[in-house]
Amino acid sequence: MSTPEPFGARLRHAMDTRGPLCVGIDPHASLLGAWGLGDDVQGLETFTRTVVEALAEQVAVFKPQSAFFERFGSRGVAVLERAVADLRAAGGLVVMDAKRGDIGSTMAAYAETYLRKDAPLFSDALTVSPYLGYGSLAPAVELARENGAGLFVLALTSNPEGAEVQRAVREDGRSVGATMLAHLAAENASAAPMGSCGAVVGATLGDLSTFDLDINGPLLAPGIGAQGATPADLPRVFGAAVRDVVPNVSRGVLRAGPDAGALRGAAARFADEVRAAVAAA
Numbered sequence: 345m346s347t348p349e350p351f352g353a354r355l356r357h358a359m360d361t362r363g364p365l366c367v368g369i370d371p372h373a374s375l376l377g378a379w380g381l382g383d384d385v386q387g388l389e390t391f392t393r394t395v396v397e398a399l400a401e402q403v404a405v406f407k408p409q410s411a412f413f414e415r416f417g418s419r420g421v422a423v424l425e426r427a428v429a430d431l432r433a434a435g436g437l438v439v440m441d442a443k444r445g446d447i448g449s450t451m452a453a454y455a456e457t458y459l460r461k462d463a464p465l466f467s468d469a470l471t472v473s474p475y476l477g478y479g480s481l482a483p484a485v486e487l488a489r490e491n492g493a494g495l496f497v498l499a500l501t502s503n504p505e506g507a508e509v510q511r512a513v514r515e516d517g518r519s520v521g522a523t524m525l526a527h528l529a530a531e532n533a534s535a536a537p538m539g540s541c542g543a544v545v546g547a548t549l550g551d552l553s554t555f556d557l558d559i560n561g562p563l564l565a566p567g568i569g570a571q572g573a574t575p576a577d578l579p580r581v582f583g584a585a586v587r588d589v590v591p592n593v594s595r596g597v598l599r600a601g602p603d604a605g606a607l608r609g610a611a612a613r614f615a616d617e618v619r620a621a622v623a624a625a
């Protein structure tokens with residue numbers, strides 16, 4: 345059996361060839377309404393198919409937000425399964441935003457759900473929460489590695505409430521968020537062109553120069569668009585690590601729909617702005 349190409353290498357290639365953007369697929373009820381769709385499974389299906397058909401061949405990375413599919417039960421999850429398969433078939437990388445985290449034995453089942461090669465929801469990467477202890481993520485780290493998939497571990501999230509946990513200072517003087525970044529740097533040591541264990545670090549957080557963001561892995565950066573950050577903020581927030589940033593925009597792109605050309609235009613404009621900001625850094 346051949347060894348699968350690691351997620352970190354596939355991600356670097358996708359961003360080099362398709363551009364530096366992750367588009368989030370977040371079918372909010374308000375967006376379904378704005379697109380003239382019902383807040384029901386049919387509306388969810390049409391919304392998702394429109395985004396996939398418009399962007400699957402243009403954008404490097406997609407981040408479906410599982411919650412917006414799960415709220416419709418098994419029929420919503422079926423829409424998600426189909427979207428994942430279609431996006432991947434068109435060459436897009438899928439980061440499943442499900443933020444899973446539990447004790448190790450249960451984490452192993454979450455890992456099976458998203459990171460086992462033949463699972464219906466197999467994704468190129470999964471967002472995970474380390475707040476039951478970084479070590480509890482071990483089954484996911486292991487299965488991701490085995491199948492050429494990646495993880496994005498919540499380190500410094502884009503929401504203001506995250507600080508009370510992530511900036512809390514441990515007995516060794518290091519913050520919890522910095523500790524997660526250090527775990528990821530160890531995980532990715534010696535990987536080339538970069539490791540497959542990424543961090544979620546919000547683009548909304550201002551200057552992060554007190555954190556060591558050099559984890560030799562990708563930094564998934566939500567917060568651009570609806571949450572107020574802009575591509576121009578990226579160099580100030582991420583410093584030298586800006587080249588490893590995967591900026592996510594969800595509502596900022598999706599609000600341009602349902603017209604496919606307008607969706608493509610919005611994604612292309614964000615990608616151009618990110619490129620310009622990174623080049624100037």
Ligand SMILES: O=c1ccn([C@@H]2O[C@H](COP(=O)(O)O)[C@@H](O)[C@H]2O)c(=O)[nH]1
Nearest residue numbers: 368409501502503566570571593594595
């Ligand atoms: O720290 C985090 C982690 C995840 N998210 C998710 O990203 C998108 C952001 O959507 P926008 O519409 O671009 O604001 C959404 O799915 C969040 O759950 C985040 O925002 N911050």
